[in-house]
Amino acid sequence: MIPSKKATTWYEQRLIHIMDLIWADVERDVLPLFSNKIPTAVRDAKLSPEKIVQLLTTAIKTLDIIINKYSSSELTNQYQRIAQGAISIASAEADKDFKEAMQNAIGIDVEPLYKNVDFTIIKNGKPVTVGLEGAIKANTDLIKTIPKTYLGPMRDMLQDGVYQAYTTEELAANILQEYDLLIKPKYKATSKAYIARRIARDQMAKVYSQTTRQRQEDSGVEYFKWQTSDDERVSGNPSGAYKKAKVSCYNISRDNQIKKGKGVYSVKDGATWDGESNLFPGSAHIQCRCVMIPLIDGVNYDSATGKYKKPKMPKGTT
Numbered sequence: 001m002i003p004s005k006k007a008t009t010w011y012e013q014r015l016i017h018i019m020d021l022i023w024a025d026v027e028r029d030v031l032p033l034f035s036n037k038i039p040t041a042v043r044d045a046k047l048s049p050e051k052i053v054q055l056l057t058t059a060i061k062t063l064d065i066i067i068n069k070y071s072s073s074e075l076t077n078q079y080q081r082i083a084q085g086a087i088s089i090a091s092a093e094a095d096k097d098f099k100e101a102m103q104n105a106i107g108i109d110v111e112p113l114y115k116n117v118d119f120t121i122i123k124n125g126k127p128v129t130v131g132l133e134g135a136i137k138a139n140t141d142l143i144k145t146i147p148k149t150y151l152g153p154m155r156d157m158l159q160d161g162v163y164q165a166y167t168t169e170e171l172a173a174n175i176l177q178e179y180d181l182l183i184k185p186k187y188k189a190t191s192k193a194y195i196a197r198r199i200a201r202d203q204m205a206k207v208y209s210q211t212t213r214q215r216q217e218d219s220g221v222e223y224f225k226w227q228t229s230d231d232e233r234v235s236g237n238p239s240g241a242y243k244k245a246k247v248s249c250y251n252i253s254r255d256n257q258i259k260k261g262k263g264v265y266s267v268k269d270g271a272t273w274d275g276e277s278n279l280f281p282g283s284a285h286i287q288c289r290c291v292m293i294p295l296i297d298g299v300n301y302d303s304a305t306g307k308y309k310k311p312k313m314p315k316g317t318t
């Protein structure tokens with residue numbers, strides 16, 4: 001379960017839509033170069049390496065035009081709105097979860113405790129949570145790199161064909177047939193979903209984690225407990241799927257680094273692992289599913305012994 005599931009899904013769909021638009025251009029401007037005009041010539045094997053190179057070069061140039069079109073500054077505002085939307089959803093999810101976690105821990109609504117915090121995340125087009133302006137900018141820039149990420153491998157493949165056409169003359173004619181077969185299935189679905197999912201998960205987890213941290217600071221919580229999902233997919237779990245992961249959430253959640261208890265860290269500094277500092281649950285590594293549990297002395301935490309006790313109150317109790 002990803003903490004920022006709603007935001008991730010929303011973001012993923014928008015990114016896929018951008019790639020659908022890009023692909024429509026490819027289908028209109030690039031693919032006909034291969035599928036409509038070439039087959040007969042290829043079958044007759046009359047296409048010289050020079051002609052093939054010419055064709056591939058035209059395809060590469062057309063791809064570059066499409067890449068530039070979808071990375072251009074004219075689209076900045078549109079991309080920014082998408083980034084802003086996704087970030088506000090992730091932030092709202094983090095807020096909601098944090099309020100619930102606090103309610104479960106101390107049994108009261110924490111919102112009145114917040115200092116100068118407005119729960120309207122995006123106010124007058126500006127995010128209230130500190131640092132989210134940076135996330136919006138970073139995500140807008142990241143969306144701009146999608147056209148290149150998406151079409152880059154296809155471009156490389158065509159470029160390889162240019163070299164191949166010169167070195168293996170007898171195979172030159174086959175190259176085009178190969179592209180015709182390869183390009184469409186390869187690009188239509190798999191890479192698109194992969195790119196969107198990776199960006200959305202990674203970025204939304206970061207925003208979620210950042211908002212949670214901010215809320216803990218806002219409500220005066222100094223320490224948190226690092227909680228993993230406690231399964232075989234937790235990074236660094238010695239009997240799990242990612243035992244050799246660089247950042248080990250498994251160990252971080254068991255470590256007593258700041259001598260405040262097992263898996264207890266300060267909201268300000270987070271954890272340190274293998275030379276990396278300022279690590280926080282949800283963003284310690286790509287696809288980190290860990291969460292922060294706010295610790296309140298005398299309620300769900302004993303600062304003298306560093307012991308954490310699970311709250312007994314049922315969820316939603318006030």
Ligand SMILES: [Zn+2]
Pocket residue numbers: 228235249281282284285288289290
């Ligand atoms: Zn983790």
